[in-house]
Amino acid sequence: MECLKGKSVYKGVAFGKISVLKKDDYVVKRVKIEDTQAELQRVEEAVEASKQQLQKLYEKALKEVGEASAAIFEVHQMMLEDEDYKESIENIISTQQVNAEYAVASTGDNFSQMFASMDDDYMRARAADIKDISNRLVKNLSGQSADVMDLDEPVIVVADDLSPSETVQMDKEKxxxxxxxxxxxxxxxxxxxxxxxxxxxxxxxxxxxxxxTGTEAAVDGFHGEFFVNPSEEVKERIQRKIEEEKEKQELLQQLKGKENVTKGGRHINLYANIGSVADMGYVLENDAGGIGLFRSEFLYIGRNELPDEEEQFQAYKQAVQNMAGKKVIIRTLDIGADKQADYLNIEKEENPALGYRAIRICLAQPEIFKTQLRALFRASAYGNLSIMYPMITSTEEVVQIQAIVQEVKEELKADGIPYNDVEEGVMIETPAAVMISDELAKMVDFFSIGTNDLTQYTLAIDRQNEKLDRFYNPHHKAILKMIQMVVDSAHQEGKWAGICGELGADPELTETFVRMGVDELSVAPSMILKLRKIIREME
Incomplete structure (x- = not known):
């Protein structure tokens, strides 16, 4: 028996035979060519073939995993049309006089490295999307098949990595x-x-x-363990765990449609954190009461220019319409630090986490801010939309925000464009905001506590620095006292306060947060029913 360790991204257990998905050993060669126009034409034809394949994948995903999950393939089709991406391929072919396969592979490597170098986990994951569409293009250019393995029986899929295309083409029942x-x-x-x-x-x-392929194996997602040729003892332990998990899942499914209320009658909202419109399906699938954090920066990153008002409006409108009256809290642009957009020309900083980011960019470049606010308020006419502003450190910032918001409303009114008055809140993620939360509560409609940044700023620990992991303690008394202070400040002014950082999904603290008076927890969609169970069992 061999026991290998890994990082669990979904806790659960499985036992069965493995199926090894090995990538093709196809090597893209650099070939000198004379007719660059012919190569450019080949790229156009490969792009069209790829778009047709992606449309079929979209239709398949639509049936199997829902509209929001299928949206990844619409995004891939848009990526194929991205001007920066296309220009890079065309420039490499024209200036270096090389074959289309090499130009596409080089562009894919360059763009994916750009995303992979970002510190933000969500944006790093987008590197796989770029690789996926580039690999598809190369296969179409070289006449290779884009199909993946067919599964004859339920298996544990083992691979170097898996792309969206590969996962969707697999039979989910197996x-x-x-x-x-x-x-x-x-x-x-x-x-x-x-x-x-x-x-x-x-x-x-x-x-x-x-x-x-065919070797017996077991996966323990609770302990991050992968057993190859497991012993009889491990098999029995995993089998018992499988039965326990099956019973738990059946019980959790019975909680759908139920209220998040303690036995004593204390109610708490359970909302979901998402990174883009493509994640909406997970919110609905897991019965979230709304969206507590919609990260708008997915519209700004990985492109060569700012998204215009119409593009933003359509994305926000789709989000609120999909939620059919449930609350959707959209965070305004939170870029800078580990999330960069080259077209903003943000200079390299010694300490970007303490630098030119989030609301500071919006207030320094109000034209960017106003475009987003116009799109948000326009979308508010189509559903239950709220807005929250990140990285607040002073009441003066809130005053400036409110002045710009008023300008936007007056412009929309003058243009005859309908909008609703929306809830506006601020994120509490700096110690400064905590200390003046009593003053801020008089100026806004709600607080959302971003515990990730609040923890790193309070403990003076860079959460990206692995050497400091043993010092990084999100359960630190100082953090919990700060959360209590923020909740009390909000309630004194009749406002609500929630948590949208990772700490909100920590089952060890759910009872603590409820007793503190926290009104809302916004977490990964998969945690909704688990937290609902804890809340409903509380005295």
Whole structure:
């Protein structure tokens, strides 16, 4: 028996035979060509073929995993039309006089490295999307098949990494678990695993050449363990755990449609955090009461210019319409630090986490802010939309925000464009905001506590620095006292306060937060029913 360790992206257990998905050994060669026009024409034809394939994948995903999950393939089609991406391919062909396959592979590598170098997990995961569409283009250019393995029986899929195309083409009824060498907690595979309640491990240091399809294996997502040729003792333990988890899942499904209320009658809202419109299906699938954090920066990153008002409006409108009257809280642009957009020309900073980011960019470049606010207020006419502003440190910032908001409303009114008055809140993620929360509560409609940044700023610890992991304590008394202070400040003014950072999904603290008086927890969609169970069992 061999026991390999990895990082669990969905906790669960599985036992069965493995199916090893090995990538083609096709090597893209650099070939000098004379007729660049012919190569450019080949690229156009490959793009069209790829778009047709992606449309078929979209239709398949639509039936199997729903509209929001299928949207990834619409995004891939848009990526193929991205001006920066296309220009890069065309420039490489024209200036270097090389074959189309090489130009596409080089562009794919360059763009995916750009995303992979970002510190933000969500944006790093987008590197896989770029690789996926580039690999598809190369295969179409070279006449290779874009199909993946057919599964004859339920198996544990083992691979170096999995792309969205590969996961969607698989028969979902025949997947027991995913185990990959690479990948991230925000990759499409991880998201799909969480949505389907399939155990998944990433970062498993394994030699794929030494593993053989048909070998027995077990996955323990609770402890991040992958057993190859498990012993009888491990088999029995995993089998018992499988039965326990099956019973738990059946009980959790019975909680759908139920209220998040304690036995004593205390109610708390359970909302979902999402990174883009493509994640909406997970929100509905897991019965979230609304969206507590919609990260708008997905519209700004990975492109060569700012998104215009119409593009933003359509995305926000789709979000609120999909939620059919449930609250959708959209965070305004939170870019800078680990999330960069080259076209904003943000200078390299010594300490970007303490630098030019989020609301500071919006107030320094109000034309960017006003475009987003116009789109948000226009979308408010189509559903229950709220707005929250990140990285607030002073009441003066709120005054400036309110002045710009008033300008936007007057412009919309003058143009005859309908909008609703919406709830406006601020994120409490700096110690400064905590200390003046009593004053801020008089100026806004709600607070949403971003515990990730609040913890790193309070403890003076860079949460991206692995050397400091043992010092990073999100349960620190100082953090919990700050949360209590913010909740009390909000309630004194008749306002509500929620948590949208990772701490909100920590089951060890759910009872603590309810007793503190926290009104809302916004968490990953897969955690909604688990927290509902804890809340409903509280005295």
């Amino acid at each position: 997947i027991l678990a995913f185990v990959t060498v690479h990948g991230s907690a925000n990759s499409h595979t991880a998201i799909l695993a969480r949505m389907m309640n399939i155990p998944a491990l990433i970062g498993v240091d394994m030699d794929l050449e030494a593993l053989h």
